[in-house]
Amino acid sequence: MAALHVPGLSLAVLRDGEIILARGYGHANLELGLPARQNTVFAIYSITKTFTAVATMMLVEEGKVSLEDPISKHVSGLPRAWSQVTIRHILNHTSGLPDWRDYSSKLRDVASEYTKAEVLNLVTGLPLTSPPGERWNYVETGFFLLGMMIEEISGATYDEFLRKRIFTPLGMSDTRLDSRADIIFNRADGYTWQDGGYRNAIWYSPTLAYSTGGLVSTVLDLAKWDAALNTEKLLKKTTLDQMWTNARLNDGQVVTQTGLGFGLSPFTKDNRIHRRVGHVGGAEGFASAMSRFVDDRVTVIVLSNAGQKGFTISDVANEIAAHYFSNK
Numbered sequence: 001m002a003a004l005h006v007p008g009l010s011l012a013v014l015r016d017g018e019i020i021l022a023r024g025y026g027h028a029n030l031e032l033g034l035p036a037r038q039n040t041v042f043a044i045y046s047i048t049k050t051f052t053a054v055a056t057m058m059l060v061e062e063g064k065v066s067l068e069d070p071i072s073k074h075v076s077g078l079p080r081a082w083s084q085v086t087i088r089h090i091l092n093h094t095s096g097l098p099d100w101r102d103y104s105s106k107l108r109d110v111a112s113e114y115t116k117a118e119v120l121n122l123v124t125g126l127p128l129t130s131p132p133g134e135r136w137n138y139v140e141t142g143f144f145l146l147g148m149m150i151e152e153i154s155g156a157t158y159d160e161f162l163r164k165r166i167f168t169p170l171g172m173s174d175t176r177l178d179s180r181a182d183i184i185f186n187r188a189d190g191y192t193w194q195d196g197g198y199r200n201a202i203w204y205s206p207t208l209a210y211s212t213g214g215l216v217s218t219v220l221d222l223a224k225w226d227a228a229l230n231t232e233k234l235l236k237k238t239t240l241d242q243m244w245t246n247a248r249l250n251d252g253q254v255v256t257q258t259g260l261g262f263g264l265s266p267f268t269k270d271n272r273i274h275r276r277v278g279h280v281g282g283a284e285g286f287a288s289a290m291s292r293f294v295d296d297r298v299t300v301i302v303l304s305n306a307g308q309k310g311f312t313i314s315d316v317a318n319e320i321a322a323h324y325f326s327n328k
């Protein structure tokens with residue numbers, strides 16, 4: 001942690017769905033000297049997409065949407081050029097949608113509050129970057145649209161839907177949409193390393209991160225999330241299997257270099273070729289990894305308040321997991 005300039009970190013290791021290690025290291029807040037603990041709340045950024053994907057597949061199982069539905073069927077006001085983009089394309093990042101992050105410099109301030117229309121207006125006048133299903137490209141815009149779809153179909157806000165259907169049933173009491181205004185107990189502050197010292201990181205408005213990266217959580221709550229994804233509490237096994245199957249392009253090519261299924265990533269290329277399902281997240285001040293090593297029955301969850309530069313949290317999760325593999 002000292003070498004990589006990581007001020008604080010929380011870690012949980014599970015075997016067969018049971019926690020065998022959960023603790024914090026370093027500091028959640030440097031200015032007050034507050035230690036990171038197992039119940040420290042971190043921004044998890046793109047791990048949020050796993051929740052958005054599961055919420056979407058809940059609606060699919062209920063027959064309220066189809067994976068082949070164009071997203072424009074459920075979200076009004078989208079450009080005609082996007083009419084062929086389906087929910088399946090969005091989930092596996094083959095939509096060809098332009099990424100609003102590429103145009104975020106047009107925003108007045110990333111910490112400000114924005115309407116969903118203001119975010120989408122950054123890209124709705126742009127053409128697709130490629131025909132849907134033609135090419136894999138990880139973009140935020142699609143999962144932003146899925147959050148809007150969930151709200152439209154359910155009649156609840158994104159946060160309310162997750163709370164009712166996922167957080168409360170699983171006892172995830174410390175997981176929620178981030179808010180600068182609300183008091184969130186045990187919340188960590190984010191930091192970056194600059195000019196030989198720590199600096200307070202830029203805070204991104206949850207109205208920007210939203211259903212793509214707006215959640216905060218703890219390793220204990222994410223352990224409950226991992227356990228639920230190992231059962232049929234939320235989705236059928238056949239649905240879960242589909243979610244962590246590699247994407248396939250229009251020409252039949254399987255996308256293996258990225259390892260993204262439906263918001264849950266089936267990695268096979270690293271860590272001694274141990275099969276891994278999960279997701280990582282990060283932005284200024286925070287980095288997160290949730291990795292389940294399927295054949296080894298080991299899951300590692302790492303949350304930190306360190307900026308991503310020079311610090312690859314998936315590597316940290318891999319090295320920790322390898323310590324628990326029976327066939328190192």
